[in-house]
Amino acid sequence: MTTLPVPVDEAQPGPRPTDLDADALLGLYRDMARVRALEDQVVDAFNAQLIPGSTHPCIGVEAIKAGALSTLRPDDLVLATYRGHGECLLKGISAEAIMAELMCRTTGVNKGKGGSMHLSDPSVGLVSTNAIVAGHIPMAGGVAKACQIRGTDQVVLCFFGDGAACEGEFFETLNMAQIWRVPLVLICENNGVAISVPTALSQATPDIADRARGFGMPADVVDGNDPIAVRAAVGAAVARARAGEGPSLVECKTVRWERHSAFSAGGGDPGEQRLAWQRVDPLPRFRAALTAWDVGDAATLDEIDAAARDEALAARTAAEKAPHPAPESIHEDVFAPTAP
Amino acid sequence: MVGGDNSTVSTSMTMSEAINHAIGEAMERDPQLTLLGQDIGAYGGTFGVYRGLFDRFGPQRVIDGPLCESGTIGFGIGIAVSGVRCIAEIEFFDFVGVAMDQIFNQAAKLHYFTGGKLTVPLTIRTPIVSRMGMGPQHSQSLEAWFMHIPGIKVVIPSQADDALGLMRTALTDPNPILFVENVRLYGRRGPVDVDADPIPFGSARVVREGTDATVVALSGMVHEAVVAADRLAERGISVEVIDPRTIVPLDMDTILTSLAKTMRLAVAHDAHKSGGFGAELAARCMEQGFDLLDAPVERVAALDVPIPCGPVLDEVYPNADRVVEAVERLMGLTR
Numbered sequence: 001m002t003t004l005p006v007p008v009d010e011a012q013p014g015p016r017p018t019d020l021d022a023d024a025l026l027g028l029y030r031d032m033a034r035v036r037a038l039e040d041q042v043v044d045a046f047n048a049q050l051i052p053g054s055t056h057p058c059i060g061v062e063a064i065k066a067g068a069l070s071t072l073r074p075d076d077l078v079l080a081t082y083r084g085h086g087e088c089l090l091k092g093i094s095a096e097a098i099m100a101e102l103m104c105r106t107t108g109v110n111k112g113k114g115g116s117m118h119l120s121d122p123s124v125g126l127v128s129t130n131a132i133v134a135g136h137i138p139m140a141g142g143v144a145k146a147c148q149i150r151g152t153d154q155v156v157l158c159f160f161g162d163g164a165a166c167e168g169e170f171f172e173t174l175n176m177a178q179i180w181r182v183p184l185v186l187i188c189e190n191n192g193v194a195i196s197v198p199t200a201l202s203q204a205t206p207d208i209a210d211r212a213r214g215f216g217m218p219a220d221v222v223d224g225n226d227p228i229a230v231r232a233a234v235g236a237a238v239a240r241a242r243a244g245e246g247p248s249l250v251e252c253k254t255v256r257w258e259r260h261s262a263f264s265a266g267g268g269d270p271g272e273q274r275l276a277w278q279r280v281d282p283l284p285r286f287r288a289a290l291t292a293w294d295v296g297d298a299a300t301l302d303e304i305d306a307a308a309r310d311e312a313l314a315a316r317t318a319a320e321k322a323p324h325p326a327p328e329s330i331h332e333d334v335f336a337p338t339a340p
Numbered sequence: 341m342v343g344g345d346n347s348t349v350s351t352s353m354t355m356s357e358a359i360n361h362a363i364g365e366a367m368e369r370d371p372q373l374t375l376l377g378q379d380i381g382a383y384g385g386t387f388g389v390y391r392g393l394f395d396r397f398g399p400q401r402v403i404d405g406p407l408c409e410s411g412t413i414g415f416g417i418g419i420a421v422s423g424v425r426c427i428a429e430i431e432f433f434d435f436v437g438v439a440m441d442q443i444f445n446q447a448a449k450l451h452y453f454t455g456g457k458l459t460v461p462l463t464i465r466t467p468i469v470s471r472m473g474m475g476p477q478h479s480q481s482l483e484a485w486f487m488h489i490p491g492i493k494v495v496i497p498s499q500a501d502d503a504l505g506l507m508r509t510a511l512t513d514p515n516p517i518l519f520v521e522n523v524r525l526y527g528r529r530g531p532v533d534v535d536a537d538p539i540p541f542g543s544a545r546v547v548r549e550g551t552d553a554t555v556v557a558l559s560g561m562v563h564e565a566v567v568a569a570d571r572l573a574e575r576g577i578s579v580e581v582i583d584p585r586t587i588v589p590l591d592m593d594t595i596l597t598s599l600a601k602t603m604r605l606a607v608a609h610d611a612h613k614s615g616g617f618g619a620e621l622a623a624r625c626m627e628q629g630f631d632l633l634d635a636p637v638e639r640v641a642a643l644d645v646p647i648p649c650g651p652v653l654d655e656v657y658p659n660a661d662r663v664v665e666a667v668e669r670l671m672g673l674t675r
Contacts (some may be wrong), residue, residue, distance in 0.1 A: 109455075110455035139414050139446060142426075146419045147373055149424050175408070176408070333455060334491055336451050338514050
C-alpha cells in the first residue's frame with residue numbers, strides 16, 4: 001500500500017476528528033506554523049551566511065513533526081536526524097537556542113559547537129539529533145531499552161528517512177527492538193529521494209513499512225502531509241509501546257523540500273522539486289481542513305502565522321547578537337569530568 | 341570461583357577472575373548496571389570472563405543479544421546516555437570494525453557535540469586474540485585506531501591486579517572506554533589486593549627499573565619485555581620496562597622521566613608496526629624529549645602483513661628475542 005501525499009487542490013478534508021477539540025486542532029496548526037516559520041528564517045539566515053556548514057530544513061514535513069510530537073507526554077523521548085529542527089522546537093527547545101546553535105553562538109542549546117545537525121537537550125526529552133544516516137537508530141533502541149531497565153512507562157520516538165532504511169543499523173534495530181519489545185516508535189519520513197537517488201532506484205520494495213512487518217513489528221503507512229493521519233498512526237503506536245506491547249514503525253510518505261540541504265549544489269535548478277513539495281504543502285492543506293471544520297476563522301489562523309513568524313525573527317535577531325565561542329572552548333567537553 | 345564472590349578476599353587471581361570480580365562488585369553496587377553482548381549469558385562469555393554473573397544477576401542484566409556489533413554498541417550508547425551504566429562486549433577485537441561508526445562517530449563525540457549535555461558511561465570490553473592460530477580476521481591488536489579519535493579512553497592492562505583496579509576506575513568514569521583485554525593473559529595468575537584503591541587512568545607502572553634502555557610495552561608484550569630484560573641483565577645491560585596501562589590518557593611523565601635516565605627507547609606491542617602505538621609514542625618522545633634520545637626509537641611490533649594461520653604466525657609477532665635485538669641496536673651493540 002502506498003499513501004502518497006494528496007495535492008492541496010485535490011485534498012478533501014475528511015470528517016472532523018472526534019478526539020480533538022478546537023484548541024487541540026489549532027495547536028497542531030500552531031506547531032506546524034512554528035516549524036515552518038523557524039525554517040524559513042533558517043534558510044534566510046543561511047543565505048545571509050550566518051549559518052556555517054549546511055542546514056537541512058523541515059519545510060514540507062511539518063505535518064509529520066507536529067502530528068507525531070502531539071502524541072507524546074513531556075517526559076517521553078525523541079531522537080532525530082539532521083532534518084530535525086522541528087522535533088527540537090516542538091519538544092521544547094526554544095527557537096532562540098536552536099537558531100543560536102545553528103549560528104554557532106555560545107547561547108546555542110549545545111554551546112555553539114554542535115551546529116545545525118547536532119542538537120540535544122535531554123532536559124526536555126530531545127535526546128539528540130544526528131548527522132550520520134541511521135547512526136542514531138540503534139541509540140534510540142538503547143534509550144528505549146533504558147526505559148525498560150528503569151521500569152518507567154516512557155516512550156521513545158525515532159525519526160529517520162528513507163535513506164536510513166537502507167542502512168544495516170536500521171535492520172539491526174528492527175530485530176533487537178522487536179526481540180526485547182522495547183517502547184520504541186520508528187517514524188520513517190519517506191520523502192522519495194536520498195540526496196539525489198530516488199527511492200525507485202534505492203528501495204527494493206515500495207513500502208519501508210514492509211521491512212518492519214518482516215520482523216513481526218506492527219507497521220502503518222500514512223500520508224505524511226496530513227497531521228491527523230500521522231497523529232492517529234503514531235498515537236496508536238505510542239499507546240502500544242506505553243502498554244508494554246513493544247515497538248512499531250510508522251512510514252509517512254511525503255515530498256522533500258527543493259534541495260537535500262541549503263548547501264546542496266548538485267542537481268541543477270531546484271525549481272521542479274519546489275513545485276512538487278508546494279503542490280502538497282501540508283500547511284495550506286490543513287488550514288483548508290480547519291476552515292472546512294469551522295475551527296478558527298481566517299483572522300485566528302493569520303494570527304497564529306504571525307506569532308510564529310515573530311517568534312522565529314526574534315530568535316534570529318537574538319542569536320545574531322550572541323558571541324561565538326571563545327577559541328579556548330574547543331578543548332571543553334572532549335571528556336566529561338571524572339569524580340575527584 | 342574466586343571472582344564470583346565479593347566476600348572472598350583473595351591474594352591470587354587470574355586476570356579473567358579479576359575482571360569478573362570488578363564487574364560483579366560494580367553490579368552489586370549499581371542495580372541498573374547492564375551487560376550487553378553475545379554469548380555472555382549462561383555461556384559466560386566466549387572466553388568465560390562472565391562466568392557466574394548470569395546466575396547472580398539474571399537475564400535482565402546480563403543480556404544475550406543478536407549477533408550484530410553495531411546494534412549492540414548502539415543500544416549500549418542509548419542505554420548509557422539515559423544514565424544507565426552499560427558494559428558492551430565485542431567478542432574478538434577484530435570484530436570492532438563492524439561497530440566502528442557507533443564507537444568513533446557516536447560514543448566518542450556525543451559529549452562534545454552536545455556541549456556536555458549527554459554523557460556516555462559505556463565500557464566496551466574486547467579481547468586481543470593474538471598468537472592462537474586463528475588467522476587474519478581473529479588475531480589483531482587495533483588499539484591504535486582509537487588513539488586517533490578524541491573522546492574515548494583506551495585501557496590495556498597486562499596483569500590481574502591492574503585489570504581489577506582499572507576496571508574499577510572504568511566503572512565509575514562517565515566517559516566511553518575501550519577496555520582491551522588479552523586472551524593469552526586471561527589465565528595468568530597474579531597477586532591481587534581486593535582492598536586496593538582503583539587505579540587512575542594515565543598512570544603508567546614501572547614494571548622493572550633499569551638505567552640503560554627503556555622498553556614501553558603493551559599487554560602481552562609487557563611479559564616478553566621482562567623476559568628480554570632478564571636476559572640482557574645477565575650481560576650487564578639494565579633495562580627499564582614500563583607498562584602505560586592506559587594509552588588514552590597516556591602517562592608521558594613517567595616515560596620521559598625514564599628516558600631522562602636511560603636516553604634510549606624501544607616500544608613493544610602485538611599490533612602492526614605502521615600507524616601503531618609505537619609510532620605515536622616515538623613522535624611524542626621526539627616532540628617532548630628530543631634532547632633525551634641518544635638513539636633512534638626502536639619499534640618492536642607485528643610485521644605489516646595480515647596475520648597468517650598456523651605456525652608461521654610466530655614469524656609475524658614480536659617476542660622477547662626481538663626486544664633483545666632492539667635493545668642491542670639501541671646500545672650500539674649491533675646494527
